[in-house]
Amino acid sequence: MSTRTAALLSALLLLTACGGGGQIGDTGGGGTDAKRLVLIPGVAAEPFYISMECGFREAAKAQGFDVDVQAPAKFDSTLQTPIVTGVLGNKPGAVLIAPTDDKAMAGPIRQLKDAGIKVVEVDTRLADTSIAVSTVSSDNEQGGRLAAQTLAKLVGNKSGSVLVLDTKAGTSTTDARAKGFEDELKKYPNLRYTGRQFTDNEPDQAASKTTGVLAGNPDLIGVFATNLNTGEGAATGLRNAGKTGQVNLIGFDASPKQVEDLKSGVVQALIAQDPAGIGSTGVDLAAKAIQGGAVEREVQTELVALTKDSLQEKYFYKQKC
Known part of the structure; x- marks a missing residue:
């Protein structure tokens, strides 16, 4: 056994003994499924959130996560709340969510945090900054x-x-x-x-x-x-x-x-905006948080002004992945 292999094995054994943040494929802290991510966009069938979902799915697949996406029919906290409470039953390792109201959604989303589920805000955010581990959005x-x-x-x-x-x-x-x-x-x-x-x-x-x-x-x-x-x-x-x-x-x-x-x-x-970038960055942050790593509290993605004379196709939103 090489010195490097032995060191890696020792580190893994120590992590297991200490009950550290779950590795992808194991059960995370608090009984969550560290292999699973859920995205809850602000509203269904909107190209911005579809593009975000595409970035989310691609990044999650590359990192070996199982995923689920559930969105309310309208951008409405009364419709998003039951989705959040329903997710509690499956206890994913992390939830990426675009809160539909910066105050009304604080209670439901706090339940995720209290259950040991890592919360990453994507696009929108809560007024209460103590709930999510990170927020990814445009400036x-x-x-x-x-x-x-x-x-x-x-x-x-x-x-x-x-x-x-x-x-x-x-x-x-x-x-x-x-x-x-x-x-x-x-x-x-x-x-x-x-x-x-x-x-x-x-x-x-x-x-x-x-x-x-x-x-x-x-x-x-x-x-x-x-x-x-x-x-x-x-x-x-x-x-x-x-x-x-x-x-x-x-x-x-x-x-x-x-x-x-x-x-x-x-x-x-x-x-x-760059919604696909918001989705993929959210996955990266969720993965770090699940594994017990440090994550940036605020991450901002770029914005550009498009005119008829300055079209940039990479920023066009999608209707399907």
Whole structure:
């Protein structure tokens, strides 16, 4: 037996004797299944979360994990909560979750932690930072600032009013995007801020609120939609009002429909994330946490501004893996 082999064997025996963090394939601390990971996205059938799932599945397969993915039909804490409590029964080694409310989901997710399950937040986060071992997300405030900067470049010296369409109050990511946009917009006195309106993450509400603001603000020059559904709805609202191309629409995310609208001129810019990277990074962090290793508490992935003249296909979201 070589010296290196003997050392490795001694280390493994010591880990077993001490009951250390479970290795993949063994039962983790607290009776959890260290071979199993669960992803709970914010909502089902949305290209951002599908792309995240693709990155999650690929990374988990490469590391030998069994996986499960369960998502609520809507971005709603009352629908996500029973999924979280249902996962408790199987006690996976770790759960990657996009909390649908930064406060309402704290109680259910804390139950995972109390059961010995490692929690990694992906995309969204809880206000209580003591529950998850790590959070992987885009720098959403920076994304909002990038949206304001991009809008300012598009309009140049023209003056006009600007609307922010947001999803639901209490959604950590979109709250941060709106804040970054609002802060950056103050640097451009030619752009008058009309405020933020919430759409309940429903495209039809985003469409109707866009047309409503247009009616009261005929000088509307820009709309910043903070997520995929609000962006698609805002595009519909501008189309219905005959204002496509006249009002600059800055969307967040890069779903197939949004990319199509960007190419056709319905949308003037998209702030694209890297959801597959969020999913794969979440797996890496979960694996380290299960094995008892140190993990970074905050990990941020990149954002880019896409325009018709600067398309980057690697950032286009998927509809299936």
